[in-house]
Amino acid sequence: xxxxxxxxxxxxxxxxxxxxxxxxxxxxxxxxxxxxxxxxxxxxxxxxxxxxxxxxxxxxxxxxxxxxxxxxxxxxxxxxxxxxxxxxxxxxxxxxxxxxxxxxxxxxxxxxxxxxxxxxxxxxxxxxxxxxxxxxxxxxxxxxxxxxx
Amino acid sequence: xxxxxxxxxxxxxxxxxxxxxxxxxxxxxxxxxxxxxxxxxxxxxxxxxxxxxxxxxxxxxxxxxxxxxxxxxxxxxxxxxxxxxxxxxxxxxxxxxxxxxxxxxxxxxxxxxxxxxxxxxxxxxxxxxxxxxxxxxxxxxxxxxxxxxxxxxxxxxxxxxxxxxxxxxxxxxxx
Numbered sequence: 640x641x642x643x644x645x646x647x648x649x650x651x652x653x654x655x656x657x658x659x660x661x662x663x664x665x666x667x668x669x670x671x672x673x674x675x676x677x678x679x680x681x682x683x684x685x686x687x688x689x690x691x692x693x694x695x696x697x698x699x700x701x702x703x704x705x706x707x708x709x710x711x712x713x714x715x716x717x718x719x720x721x722x723x724x725x726x727x728x729x730x731x732x733x734x735x736x737x738x739x740x741x742x743x744x745x746x747x748x749x750x751x752x753x754x755x756x757x758x759x760x761x762x763x764x765x766x767x768x769x770x771x772x773x774x775x776x777x778x779x780x781x782x783x784x785x786x787x788x
Numbered sequence: 789x790x791x792x793x794x795x796x797x798x799x800x801x802x803x804x805x806x807x808x809x810x811x812x813x814x815x816x817x818x819x820x821x822x823x824x825x826x827x828x829x830x831x832x833x834x835x836x837x838x839x840x841x842x843x844x845x846x847x848x849x850x851x852x853x854x855x856x857x858x859x860x861x862x863x864x865x866x867x868x869x870x871x872x873x874x875x876x877x878x879x880x881x882x883x884x885x886x887x888x889x890x891x892x893x894x895x896x897x898x899x900x901x902x903x904x905x906x907x908x909x910x911x912x913x914x915x916x917x918x919x920x921x922x923x924x925x926x927x928x929x930x931x932x933x934x935x936x937x938x939x940x941x942x943x944x945x946x947x948x949x950x951x952x953x954x955x956x957x958x959x960x961x962x963x
Contacts (some may be wrong), residue, residue, distance in 0.1 A: 645950070647891055648949055649893055663841065664840070664877045666812030666814045666815065668814045669876030673795065673797060675888070676880070679879070679889065680867075687894075689892050689893070691891075692892055694889060694890040694891065694892045696882075696887045697884075697888070698884060699888060700797060701795045701814075701923025702795065702813075702814035702815045703878065704878060707840075716949025720950075722929045722930055724828055726921075727814065727815050727914065728813040730813075732914050735912050735920065736798060736913045736914045736916070737916065737921070737924065738916070739916050739921060739945040739946070740921075740929055740944065740945060740947070741936075741946070742929065742933070742947070747928075748803075748933050749933060749934070755933070755934055758928075758930045758931075758934070762928060762930075764943075765925075776920050780925065781925070783911065784911040784912070784913060784920075786921045786923060787922065787923040787925055788923060
């Protein structure tokens with residue numbers, strides 16, 4: 640049973656002026672939620688003007704474009720306790736680090752979604768496999784620069 | 789074709805003969821195809837954004853499948869593209885069918901950066917708030933939760949949100 644009240648979460652994702660790399664759009668994908676697209680623009684920095692935000696029936700989806708050298712403003716409600724990812728959906732971009740994880744309503748996670756027994760079992764099996772097949776070789780399945788995602 | 793929904797959120801219908809531009813990776817659309825053309829075989833073409841989305845694609849002109857009407861002869865279609873395939877990488881302007889209003893508040897900011905000098909050699913990395921995400925496969929985040937351990941290395945790119953009495957996103961990863 641949820642004890643916390645869902646809160647609106649507002650994020651700006653701003654692409655820095657790129658010095659030695661490509662200014663490309665990134666399809667930003669959220670796990671665990673749809674989000675609302677409040678604003679997005681290419682080749683500019685978010686002005687901080689909240690009157691720009693489209694709050695009346697904005698597009699609701701789970702993947703939206705962060706335009707090249709620009710920004711994306713999104714909002715969602717914290718109504719789904721868990722550990723979730725937000726990442727660029729281009730596979731080699733998330734592999735190269737373009738992701739975050741967010742822990743939502745941490746105090747409720749253990750009791751939500753039927754508990755974490757399945758996770759514990761999965762971790763146990765993974766550790767056995769890793770010790771047996773990976774650890775003896777080079778200690779990790781990841782190569783340098785691979786985020787693991 | 790007409791568009792019905794985007795990532796399962798019902799949309800107000802767009803007109804027939806819609807040409808989807810290049811949907812970015814990960815986006816999904818529910819569409820209805822109006823099979824009202826002459827019985828034949830037709831190409832369904834997919835553009836890759838003209839190299840502006842996730843890099844050039846040497847085989848861009850050949851990403852196709854075939855729509856075959858019942859009763860049409862076998863063999864490849866000879867239909868031609870009505871217009872050059874769209875380039876660019878944009879979201880479709882869709883309007884949700886179920887209306888929602890979002891409170892207007894000041895967002896928190898995270899910055900996406902890029903470097904090709906991280907680590908050794910010419911390693912290419914994308915950064916969020918200066919940090920390329922790197923997970924620890926031996927100690928998953930949910931294992932932290934099970935253990936009651938809320939200390940994370942900064943390169944895990946962990947944010948914490950929605951706790952009691954906490955309105956704003958904590959947008960700096962923990963050290």
